[in-house]
Amino acid sequence: QVQLVESGGGLVQPGDSLRLSCAASGFTLGYFAVVWFRQAPGKEREGISCVSKSDSSKFYRDPVKGRFSISRDNAKNTVYLQMNSLKPEDTAVYYCAAYTRDDGGCSWYDGMDFWGKGTLVTVSS
Numbered sequence: 001q002v003q004l005v006e007s008g009g010g011l012v013q014p015g016d017s018l019r020l021s022c023a024a025s026g027f028t029l030g031y032f033a034v035v036w037f038r039q040a041p042g043k044e045r046e047g048i049s050c051v052s053k054s055d056s057s058k059f060y061r062d063p064v065k066g067r068f069s070i071s072r073d074n075a076k077n078t079v080y081l082q083m084n085s086l087k088p089e090d091t092a093v094y095y096c097a098a099y100t101r102d103d104g105g106c107s108w109y110d111g112m113d114f115w116g117k118g119t120l121v122t123v124s125s
Contacts, residue, residue, distance in 0.1 A: 022096030047108020
């Protein structure tokens with residue numbers, strides 16, 4: 001069964017860190033670009049970070065630049081999102097998605113092939 005499963009969400013205080021995982025099963029995640037999205041309450045889903053399949057390109061949306069870091073471990077068939085200095089405005093359901101792109105790039109504006117079901121991150125004091 002082909003699926004992506006996010007984990008690592010939870011309730012944290014402002015300034016804390018979390019690491020989200022996006023684990024693939026049924027396919028080799030290393031052949032795909034991966035994007036992290038989030039959807040805050042009452043807002044549209046937005047892409048926040050992506051990594052190319054070769055790991056050569058990584059991009060971040062401005063609100064998370066310098067605080068979030070995306071990485072991949074192909075041996076574990078997993079992509080991570082390290083989130084530091086969390087703020088209340090980071091509260092959202094976080095989703096990962098994977099898609100085929102062969103030019104060494106990635107973008108959250110591209111069409112996704114696979115989606116996870118999400119993990120909730122709540123940042124509150």
